[in-house]
Amino acid sequence: xxxxxxxxGGLTKxxxxxxxxxxxxxxxxxxxxxxxxxxxxxxKTTLLHLAVGLLAPSAGTIEVLGRRPAADADQLARxxxxxxxxxxxxxxxxxxxxxxxxxxxxxxDQRLASERVRALRLDPAQKAGRLSGGQRAQLALxxxxxxxxxxxxxxxxxxxxxxxxxxxxxxxxxxxxAEHDASVILSSHLVSDLERVxxxxxxxxxxxxxxxxxxxxxxxxxxxxxxxxxxxxELPPGLEVIEQSHTDRQSTLVVRGDAPADPAVVVEQIGLxxxxxxxxxQGAATPDPVLEVTR
Amino acid sequence: MIExxxxxRSGISPYLQxxxxxxxxxxxxxxxAGDQLPTVKDVVARVxxxxxxxxxxxxxxxxxxxxxxxxxxGTFVTATLTDESLAAHEPLRKELAAWIDRAREAGLDTESxxxxxTSTFRSLIExxx
Amino acid sequence: xxxxxxxxxxxQAWVTAVAxxxxxxALLVSGLSLARSYSSLGLATCGHSCSQAVAAFQAAAGTxxxxxxxxxxxxxxxxxxxxxxVFWGAPLVARELExxxxxxxxxxxxxxxxxxxxxxxxxxxxxxxAAGLLSWxxxxxxxxxxxxxxxxxxxxxxxxxxxxxxxYALFAFVLGVTLGLMIRRTVPAMAxxxxxxxxxxxxxxxxxxxxxxxxxxxxxxxxxxxxGGIGIVPGGTMTIDANTDDLHGWVLSSRVLLPGGxxxxxxxxxxxxxxxxxxxxxRQWLTSQHLVQQVLxxxxxxxxxxxxxxxxxxxxxxVLLAAFCFWWVRRVA
Numbered sequence: 163x164x165x166x167x168x169x170x171g172g173l174t175k176x177x178x179x180x181x182x183x184x185x186x187x188x189x190x191x192x193x194x195x196x197x198x199x200x201x202x203x204x205x206k207t208t209l210l211h212l213a214v215g216l217l218a219p220s221a222g223t224i225e226v227l228g229r230r231p232a233a234d235a236d237q238l239a240r241x242x243x244x245x246x247x248x249x250x251x252x253x254x255x256x257x258x259x260x261x262x263x264x265x266x267x268x269x270x271d272q273r274l275a276s277e278r279v280r281a282l283r284l285d286p287a288q289k290a291g292r293l294s295g296g297q298r299a300q301l302a303l304x305x306x307x308x309x310x311x312x313x314x315x316x317x318x319x320x321x322x323x324x325x326x327x328x329x330x331x332x333x334x335x336x337x338x339x340a341e342h343d344a345s346v347i348l349s350s351h352l353v354s355d356l357e358r359v360x361x362x363x364x365x366x367x368x369x370x371x372x373x374x375x376x377x378x379x380x381x382x383x384x385x386x387x388x389x390x391x392x393x394x395x396e397l398p399p400g401l402e403v404i405e406q407s408h409t410d411r412q413s414t415l416v417v418r419g420d421a422p423a424d425p426a427v428v429v430e431q432i433g434l435x436x437x438x439x440x441x442x443x444q445g446a447a448t449p450d451p452v453l454e455v456t457r
Numbered sequence: 458m459i460e461x462x463x464x465x466r467s468g469i470s471p472y473l474q475x476x477x478x479x480x481x482x483x484x485x486x487x488x489x490a491g492d493q494l495p496t497v498k499d500v501v502a503r504v505x506x507x508x509x510x511x512x513x514x515x516x517x518x519x520x521x522x523x524x525x526x527x528x529x530x531g532t533f534v535t536a537t538l539t540d541e542s543l544a545a546h547e548p549l550r551k552e553l554a555a556w557i558d559r560a561r562e563a564g565l566d567t568e569s570x571x572x573x574x575t576s577t578f579r580s581l582i583e584x585x586x
Numbered sequence: 587x588x589x590x591x592x593x594x595x596x597x598q599a600w601v602t603a604v605a606x607x608x609x610x611x612a613l614l615v616s617g618l619s620l621a622r623s624y625s626s627l628g629l630a631t632c633g634h635s636c637s638q639a640v641a642a643f644q645a646a647a648g649t650x651x652x653x654x655x656x657x658x659x660x661x662x663x664x665x666x667x668x669x670x671x672v673f674w675g676a677p678l679v680a681r682e683l684e685x686x687x688x689x690x691x692x693x694x695x696x697x698x699x700x701x702x703x704x705x706x707x708x709x710x711x712x713x714x715x716a717a718g719l720l721s722w723x724x725x726x727x728x729x730x731x732x733x734x735x736x737x738x739x740x741x742x743x744x745x746x747x748x749x750x751x752x753x754y755a756l757f758a759f760v761l762g763v764t765l766g767l768m769i770r771r772t773v774p775a776m777a778x779x780x781x782x783x784x785x786x787x788x789x790x791x792x793x794x795x796x797x798x799x800x801x802x803x804x805x806x807x808x809x810x811x812x813x814g815g816i817g818i819v820p821g822g823t824m825t826i827d828a829n830t831d832d833l834h835g836w837v838l839s840s841r842v843l844l845p846g847g848x849x850x851x852x853x854x855x856x857x858x859x860x861x862x863x864x865x866x867x868x869r870q871w872l873t874s875q876h877l878v879q880q881v882l883x884x885x886x887x888x889x890x891x892x893x894x895x896x897x898x899x900x901x902x903x904x905v906l907l908a909a910f911c912f913w914w915v916r917r918v919a
Binding site: 214215216218232234235236238239241242243245247249250251252253254258261262263265266267268269302305306309 | 587588589590593594597685686687689690692693694695696697698700916
Binding site for chain 1: 471497498503505508510511
């Protein structure tokens with residue numbers, strides 16, 4: 163098994179004149195739960211569709227588990243996917259979906275699939291079109307994990323779910339990866355959805371990758387500084403200012419780098435949600451700077 | 458067996474919350490040497506967190522010498538934190554209650570009492586650290 | 587993949603099978619009664635010569651269940667291929683694209699090419715099979731009627747017999763799949779399928795089939811005694827409609843020519859042949875002109891040649907469209 167689950171170089175996708183993903187260079191380590199965060203329309207779905215081979219790149223390269231996405235049946239078998247809004251065949255029953263999975267996937271784990279259906283209390287005879295949003299998402303997840311992929315890709319899996327269904331979905335997902343060694347990439351426009359489950363984060367804004375890295379490293383590398391305006395103006399070099407706001411006396415900054423030793427500067431830890439928000443607002447204020455941090 | 462619960466608003470990282478909850482349970486005598494901790498799968502299936510977070514917490518506890526992992530079986534408590542300190546709890550609690558009563562008599566309201574306690578507690582901990 | 591394809595076709599397949607089964611029973615009942623009439627009237631031996639028996643047979647074929655089938659069986663064979671295109675072909679991929687389930691289908695361990703190939707093969711073969719069964723049943727049922735009428739190459743009958751319905755069905759199905767793939771919406775794809783299929787079949791019947799195999803040109807002396815009609819515009823020109831009833835086949839054109847080969851299109855003459863002259867005088871004058879009848883037609887004997895040619899064209903179109911589908915499906919996300 164490779165140590166890299168996804169490797170993209172200069173990856174670009176254009177639809178006509180609109181650029182959905184621009185010059186994305188990214189390396190995602192294996193064995194992680196990678197959160198892909200960004201506002202709606204940032205290019206998350208495009209990146210995930212490129213990763214599972216539903217789309218072909220306009221420029222650049224992408225390798226998933228060391229190979230071109232959807233190159234052949236073997237590559238398809240190694241990647242599980244749940245598309246946005248968890249589409250299922252409305253006219254087919256829950257049981258039909260499992261048979262469909264069994265017939266189209268050589269690595270299909272029938273025991274895992276039926277156990278999950280039982281645990282979720284889904285009726286195998288029920289038409290998938292009559293399931294609730296949460297049940298549909300769980301069925302789609304069952305289909306994706308029972309093919310026993312090495313990589314599971316989920317596009318906004320919990321966005322349309324109510325809080326209870328959201329938690330149940332993530333419980334099922336986490337139980338799967340605790341038991342089977344699979345990498346996961348999941349997207350969301352809400353950091354709070356991903357905070358507990360992700361250990362690696364990619365922030366995508368305006369079709370560009372803003373920041374990427376292990377959550378622990380990102381949290382350790384970023385600080386919030388509260389300082390008098392004068393002190394804030396003389397920060398040591400090497401500190402990268404992600405976000406700043408000023409009153410006439412005081413400055414509040416989110417920075418990346420070692421915290422300054424200046425006693426006038428109050429250094430605070432920053433939470434994941436605030437960290438991501440800092441990058442998102444940076445994207446809104448300055449349209450162009452491309453910051454890529456890859457490990 | 459104990460169950461973990463995570464507080465998303467506490468500001469304490471999930472892995473640390475698990476470590477603290479195990480220590481707490483050991484201090485209160487809920488977990489003693491030989492008891493098994495919930496498996497990683499059970500924890501994540503219950504609280505929906507990344508399995509690596511649980512593994513990290515268990516590794517930390519192992520590092521502290523409180524638990525030991527047995528390959529293919531699970532993680533077991535190896536130490537006991539209750540010992541004689543548990544016996545000291547009750548008299549200490551009574552003293553603290555008496556102190557709170559005195560603070561009330563001195564005219565402090567609930568918030569002031571809490572602030573005074575917290576700030577004193579923090580500064581003492583920081584001094585000793 | 588084959589199971590999946592079958593499972594998704596199940597409802598349509600059942601509806602089609604039940605409808606075909608019901609029609610089959612009706613055709614069997616009617617066919618047996620027609621066969622009895624044919625043999626009891628002795629038509630097997632005397633053929634066209636015994637006009638009374640022919641009339642009796644045609645009367646029997648035109649009443650009751652026979653009559654209903656006479657009206658509708660051919661029509662059903664003609665409409666089934668476009669219906670297969672509309673209800674089996676157009677939704678096949680469009681419904682997946684519309685509901686987003688192609689994202690499920692294309693991320694199972696089956697490549698997109700194989701997915702499309704299986705769908706086209708399984709459903710296409712079923713559509714061709716259904717149309718073939720239907721056409722065979724109607725062709726067999728109509729055997730005696732067709733023998734008597736001897737006009738299987740006429741457009742209204744041609745498309746409802748033999749192998750062309752199979753090719754039509756195959757083409758209509760692949761056309762539906764292609765349009766569904768491109769339009770990505772089921773209902774518009776259905777409408778487009780119907781429209782394009784109808785336009786193409788009309789073009790085929792009106793212009794292509796006539797010259798698919800070079801038609802036979804028959805030149806013979808004009809039989810003045812059995813004219814189809816004489817058209818006279820007072821003070822204008824006259825036209826003569828020659829009779830072609832004795833020719834078995836599909837008459838494409840019939841012209842009356844002068845011995846020199848020029849089109850016979852004289853000005854009306856009041857003394858030789860006009861509103862005031864008698865029909866006999868007119869005939870006499872026409873005979874003196876030594877007129878020639880030139881007929882362009884596809885004889886009845888060409889039925890199978892034309893069938894295979896046309897079936898070949900539609901099958902080839904279906905193959906081309908299928909190849910286009912494989913190219914196009916890679917571009918869809």
